[in-house]
Amino acid sequence: MILPLFPLSHIFLGLAAIAWRASARATLIIGLIVDIALVAIAFSPAAHCLSSTVAGGWTDVIGIRLALDSLALDLLLLTVLLELAVIIYLWRQRLRPSFVILLQFLVGAVMALVLSQDLFNVYVILELLTLVSFLLVAYDRRTIQIWASLKYLILASVGMSIFLLGVAVTYANVGSLGLAAIQQAVAANPQAGWIPLAAALLVAGVSVKAGILTFSLWLPDAHSAAPAAISAFLSGLVIKMGIVVLIRLAGVFPLALVLQILGAITGIGGAIYAMSSTDLKRMLAFHTLSQIGYLLIGMGVANETAARGVLAYALAHGSFKALLFLAAGAAYDAVGSTEIAELISSRHRIPLRTRAALLLGTLAIVGLPPFDGYIAKAPLLDAAHGWTNQILLLLLGIGTAASFAKLLPLFKGPYRRVGNDPVWESYVVLALPIVLFLPIERALFGPAIILPAMNWVIALESIAVVATGWLMHRVYRRLSVRPSESLFRLEPGMFAILLGFVAIYLLLRLG
Amino acid sequence: MRRIVRTTLAVALSLAACGIVIFNHPIAEGGSRSNDTIQLATETGATNLVSAIYLGARLYDTLFEVLVFTVAVIGVRFYLLRRPSSARAAPIPESHVLQASAQILYPLTLILGLYLALFGHLSPGGGFSGGVVAASGLLLCVMSIGVETVYRRLSGAGIERLEWALPMVIVVVCVLPVLFGRPILSSLLPVGRAGRFFGSSSILLLNVLIGLKVLIGSWMVLYAFIRHRGEI
């Protein structure tokens, strides 16, 4: 009954803030408190009053169904965490009312999307997310940001058009847009001709927003050009929204093979570009693509352990990616550049706590035990049967470690204390789940989720992967191979979307 | 040479995508559910079934769509209103024929917009189309009086605060039924006989609110574009 309140409270708050010129900080604090209260209710045993409802009490055929499943709980928790960290990060800056309202709308839309079980509702909320993140990326109004945003908007809007075509085809053949009804229709007649078409349209459409390499060629530019707090939100949370929609679609259509292939391309492509990138924020953006590859392979494997792994990894990735982006923002403020070579040569100017945060984020993202990157990757490594999946995951791990080896010189001496770091509390907020992931996951989702992490074999495997990666970095540096950066312009982006749609359709038709 | 290759590839890909959809999708599906439609009309009291759907069963979607509109207005104003105004740009050419005919047309257009919004539950129309028609009426008014005059008269009326207050009122109307024990996003007002003006639960109220919101938002966007039209 009160499920729609999750997004509606944020929307109301944002509008109230701008209507009454309320203090920006007060609005953010109130929003955070309301969120914590709602999420606490969601996790408590009294959650039966939050069970699946149809908005307005209409029937399922016409109405919109909202449901709170484990994926939704996971992402609501991540939302609250990131909200807290970003509020602390922005606390001392002067915030305009338009910034606050856009941020509130962003959080509200994210919450609405994870609760939604209806295809057209998903479309409208995805478009809202596109517009709000497009406005926030270009908030400083620099030329680079404006061009990156414009590219993002054009490509995302073409993708959503394709998604709308998929919604139309689905409705024409099923008569309703609720996920349960579509699932029944697909199960009743799995060989029907409309199924590969609708699935290909929907998947191609949402992949543009989900961070899959061949479709999301806007991602490196947009995420690296945005202000640091917005990059943290985008990479940590908004990308997951596309993945959430893909998970919902995977529960309805037979998408296992497609997801695995897309995951392989994204993971390896992202890793290769990350290894040859010299700019910190751009490298982090490429890594977002690569980590999405992990999630997709996990979704493609489609058994219990892998599903749990996807949940854990979504939460873990959000925390360490946000930490890295916030720390990179602070480093930029101190040094004046995000080029890695410059950061290393001026590392005495970066505050100690920022360097510590970067170190912690690096250790987490490469998957060293006992941090949360390892604990979340362990179920995926455990569940991946078959040679191809195993090799893929190992290669991804090696690629991640190899590209982060570039940052190692950043953590050597000198260790002078430089000034005071105004945002270190936000690092602490994000560092807590990184360090304490084991008990947190166990408390929230039961002991089964952490069982693979306790396996000695997998732990040794992860350490070996990291070591191999760091060694490989030395080899790679000698090679000086630079993949082409002109892939990330507007026209290749359009080409890739159309080509990807045709390819997915053929895969679904023949597979 | 590269250009020809790229063009051919683009055409080929687009036709492939288009062909895939055409050949897999049956040409003209039939079907509307007659008993469902009668039931919709009696449950909401609106004879325009499209209104019954997007302001009744799918109110949650419409809420987000109003938000999309609000975000568009915020974006246009934030990015345009901080630049120097176009006092140096070429003035818009004034034509006497245009000015005279706009003076006659703008009251009619405004009334037409009002009618569309008010009677949206009984005949084609609704909040969105009514608001847009009324906004074009305002544009005709600008053509006859001049943009700064209209801006001065409208901005004194607290129009900015109204613009933000309207979506809040819409959200409150959606949430209010919870306090009375009804499911959220349903309607609080009574449902009369289908086809009467006042018998349409909250659809009439929502149409008027949305129409006002679209009118004010479109006016803000139009004013921003006129005032800051820039130069090449």
Added chain:
Amino acid sequence: MGWLSGTTVAMVLFAVGTTVLIVRKDLVIKLLALGLVNSSGILFLISIRFQPQMEAPILPAKVGSAIADPFPQALVLSAIVINFAILALSLVFVMLLVERYHSTDCERIEHAVETEKAMLGRRDRTVNPSEGDTREETR
């Protein structure tokens, strides 16, 4: 004339739109093509459940004739507003870029942006250097 239905026309328009979006260099024409792509999606959505002899979904209907399905038409209302928002915002951004680079050519703008990015220190210029308050922007 069975082939000339709304869905077919919509897909042909979609193909034209995507081709122009890729091929033409002018940013404004790209935006027009984007609008065409979006509109073709809307046309597709309303013609999936429509046959030429159906009536509009307003009661009371003519006796003995079928009513078109009102559901896709309700969805289309949302889609139209979204397209309006996308068009307005992208026009604003094109305007800002044109003011900065004095050209609507997509390739020139891309080349200029990449050159600026490659400059050392990545201290790129803001769109309006005369505006004082861009210094204090949020990050």
